[in-house]
């Protein structure tokens with residue numbers, strides 16, 4: 001299957017088969033695809049929480065406009081951006097970079113100072129937007145990886161961020177629920193799987 005066929009196959013699944021679980025092996029593949037996502041400066045300023053606990057998902061469903069995918073899917077993935085960005089985040093990245101690339105960390109100081117200055121210059125709103133943007137790239141990779149593995153998924157913004165932050169204790173960690181996805185296997189009677197893709201023509205989409 002090639003990329004375009006995968007993209008035609010996938011759809012935002014509305015009704016999952018609650019008895020079909022994504023295997024640990026496939027979950028690892030999806031995690032790897034998320035881990036390999038591009039991010040601004042490579043900082044990966046987010047955490048990804050994978051939930052399958054039913055009780056917790058029931059609670060989250062009540063603050064997700066009652067959307068059934070939250071509890072009927074195999075797993076709920078919560079992409080959380082760091083709303084508090086510290087110099088520590090940047091230092092951690094450069095320690096990892098120097099170890100991975102076998103470069104003296106002192107040789108990276110100029111670049112590190114440049115990024116720190118750039119981050120310092122951002123307002124809180126800009127920082128939130130910036131780190132949240134990165135989670136959408138990871139979400140895109142999740143959708144593509146799932147499509148290749150023939151795992152159904154639904155990207156979702158229909159949830160109350162503040163409530164997610166409270167229920168998942170994200171505030172205390174400087175995190176914020178940015179976007180979520182449910183993954184699993186479609187129910188045979190999910191009528192959405194039969195509807196045609198609604199997309200602008202390429203002529204219209206590209207200038």
Ligand SMILES: Cc1cc2nc3c(=O)[nH]c(=O)nc-3n(C[C@H](O)[C@H](O)[C@H](O)COP(=O)(O)O)c2cc1C
Pocket residue numbers: 010011012013014067154155156157158159179197
């Ligand atoms: C960022 C984002 C948020 C979305 N939020 C929801 C949601 O809360 N609930 C839902 O059922 N679908 C949600 N969708 C699915 C879109 O409605 C769907 O992707 C779009 O209509 C295109 O259809 P397709 O994905 O089936 O091709 C969301 C999609 C994206 C990309």
